[in-house]
Structure formats: C-alpha cells, structure tokens
Amino acid sequence: MTVIDETRSAHAAPADVHDRVRQVYARVDAGDVEGLLDLFSDDVVYDRPGYPSLVGRDAFERFYRTARVIREGVHVPDSVVVDGDGRVAVQGRFTGVLKDGRAVDLRYADFFRAGADGRFDRRDTYFFSPMV
Template sequence: MDREKRIHHYYELVDAGDVPGLVELFAPEAVYRRPGYEPLVGRAALERFYREDRVIKEGRHALSAALVQEDGAAVHGTFEGTLHNGREVSLRFADFFTFSADGAFRTRDTFFFAPLV
C-alpha cells in the first residue's frame, strides 16, 4: 500500500473502530504523541489507547489536505463525533507522520486547533 493510501486508510479504520487493523499500520516500535497523554510507544500501547483510554466514543474524520513525502506526511482535517461522556465535539486537527522503510507509521504527532492564547 502506498503511503498516501495508508494515510487515508488509517482514518477509515479509526472511524470504523477497527483497532487491530489500524494498529497494524504502525511499526512495532512506533511512537504516538498526543496532547494530554504520555507518548504511546509500541503497538500494545496503541491498542490499549484505542480500546481503553481514548475519550472519543465515535465519530468521523474528514481530511482537507494530506501532503505525503517519502519519509513523512502532514495531514489537516476536521473531526466530528461523540465522547464517552456524551458530549458532541467538532474540531480541527493536524497530524504529522513519519514512515519506516517499509512504509509503516514510525511516529505520529497530533495537534488540535483550540483557542489558548
């Protein structure tokens, strides 16, 4: 699977709740950094996050841009969904990925658009 398809497929799997499928897109030693969490290191930590720790119950990502290069990608989009506490959310996000030699995600960094300053 080429890198751009891998990016789009990742969000499809997240939205479908396919945790085993999305975790397989990451390298075994992958690192995911997300605001409010310690870095998630390795597939077991990623699986635990998506099954137990993620505050989002369900929703849908819509990508507005995905700039993909040989060793990394930058993604911008929106997310609309529901948290486990029942609150509806609608937000903009940016993700930055790096790839391993075989195309798996080596790192992912997520940023959310929120008025702080």
C-alpha cells in the first residue's frame, strides 16, 4: 500500500520514493555500489544490528565494499509502505550466501527516510537472524 499526500511539498513524492527504495535492493543485489550511493545523501546514517552506526557516505560505501558479511543474494520486498513525509517501511525476504560460504534465507525489515530531493538520509535494517 502506498499512501500519497500531494499537499506535502517538503518531501519527494511517495511514488518516487517507492521506486527509489526498490532501486536500493536492485543495486545492492547487482553489486552496484556507485549506483547505490546515488540513492543516499552525503550525510546518510545507517543503523544495522551487529555493526556500529554508519554515518556519512564514506562509511556507507566502506560497509558495502568491505564490512558487509553478505557475499551475494537477492532481496524480495513483500511490502513497501510509503507515507507523505518520506518515510518508508519494507518487509521482505533475503536469500543469499555469506562471505564464509553459508547459505541464508531469512526475513528482513527496513526503514528509510527520504529528503526533499528523494535521496535517503536514514536507513535502519533488521534481519530475523543475529548479525547478518
């Protein structure tokens, strides 16, 4: 369900934010770190259990290039809900392989916040498994 409130001009249109959040997963799954970075603001804050808070584009990029324990996989968002304030809630399933070779198949929840330009300045990720 996408909630669209055209009266709020301080934030990107919900339909645009919905498309951008789906692009996040497509770019992560494709290993397109540069394309992924384009979807986030320079001062992005990313929180994910098992990792220190990532603040700024450099930390965000470093995470995706070196620190992330996932080697490859596919995110399948089952539900994407966007409000009129640029906030997005996502539930889905991730299937992939960790860097140590273990296969994983688990659910996740993600929360994003988009600014007026549509780029995300905040992301919080939760997996239904410890430290993924």
